[in-house]
Structure formats: C-alpha cells, structure tokens
Ligand code: IMP
C-alpha cells in the first residue's frame with residue numbers, strides 16, 4: 001500500500017521483546033528493594049506508556065504496590081532531535097505532596113524532559129524522588145540529571161519501538177530497534 005510511513009525494514013533490532021521483559025523484571029526487583037514503603041509511579045507520556053504498563057505489573061510481582069499517574073510532555077515533534085524546549089501538556093496529577101515518587105521515562109537523551117518533570121514534581125512537595133529510564137543515552141546529555149534505575153545504556157543512536165516513536169510510528173513494536 002502506498003504511504004508515507006517508513007517501512008519496518010528500516011528498523012534494525014537492538015533489544016528483543018524477551019530481552020526487554022527480562023530487564024524490566026530485574027529493574028522492578030531493584031526498585032522494590034530500594035524505595036521504602038508506598039510510592040507513586042509517574043510515567044511520561046506517550047513514550048513511557050508501554051514500559052510503565054509492564055513495569056508496574058513487574059513491581060507487583062516484586063512485592064511493591066505502586067499507585068500510577070501520568071504526565072504528558074511535549075518536545076520532539078516529528079524530528080529526531082530534541083528541541084530542548086520541554087513543556088507540560090494537560091493536567092498535573094494532584095495529591096503528590098508528601099509522597100515518594102518514581103518518575104519513569106522511556107529514554108533519557110539530552111536530559112531536558114526528566115529535568116523539567118523532576119522540577120515540577122519537587123514543586124508539588126513530594127517527599128522523595130527516584131528516576132527510572134528504560135534507555136539511557138549518556139553521550140547525548142546536555143544537562144546533568146541523576147537516574148537511579150537504568151534498563152539499558154546505549155550510544156548515540158535513534159531508536160523506536162516498545163512505546164518509543166519516530167514521527168509517531170513504531171510505538172506498537174514489541175521490540176526496540178535502531179531507526180536507520
Ligand atoms: P530528552 O528531553 O532529550 O532527554 O529526551 C527525552 C525524550 O525524547 C524521551 O522521553 C523520548 O520520548 C524522546 N527520545 C529521545 N531519544 C529518542 C529516540 O532515540 N527515539 C525515540 N524517542 C526518543
């Protein structure tokens with residue numbers, strides 16, 4: 001069928017669904033052992049939606065009982081490069097004052113998104129903050145951010161799949177691949 005979509009053959013496999021599932025399970029155990037007591041998972045939409053969905057169920061298996069909230073951030077548009085200008089779109093979750101929060105994103109790249117979300121959460125008066133990212137691209141960092149739990153550290157490549165997109169394509173893929 002004719003269309004403007006990049007064909008999936010342009011995605012080179014990086015982490016299989018099986019590898020991702022194993023890493024998510026291990027991350028959940030690490031998180032459950034590190035964060036004391038009750039906490040709230042705050043996922044960043046849209047990229048982290050699929051990771052968060054798997055992570056909270058893995059946390060349940062690891063004995064944690066997290067609550068779940070989401071924040072929607074803007075930044076990339078259709079480009080592969082971050083604009084560096086991050087905005088919170090829509091409503092901010094209420095009731096976070098005094099709570100321990102695990103902020104979850106799909107990828108930390110320049111660091112601007114995590115820094116923006118962490119700043120907003122601190123303004124809400126949370127009592128503790130931990131950050132979890134499925135993928136970390138340390139070579140791309142523009143501002144320093146502390147990440148407590150990292151799934152996989154990768155180089156300066158653009159990836160898609162398992163929630164992450166290239167111009168809104170590929171979020172549905174069960175694996176993560178490099179966009180050629
Ligand atoms: P940062 O603000 O530059 O750290 O960018 C973080 C956001 O950009 C992440 O939440 C991702 O949604 C998106 N992003 C960064 N790198 C990639 C990539 O390689 N593929 C898809 N999305 C990406």
Ligand code: MG
Nearest residue numbers: 044045046047
């Ligand atoms: Mg994102």
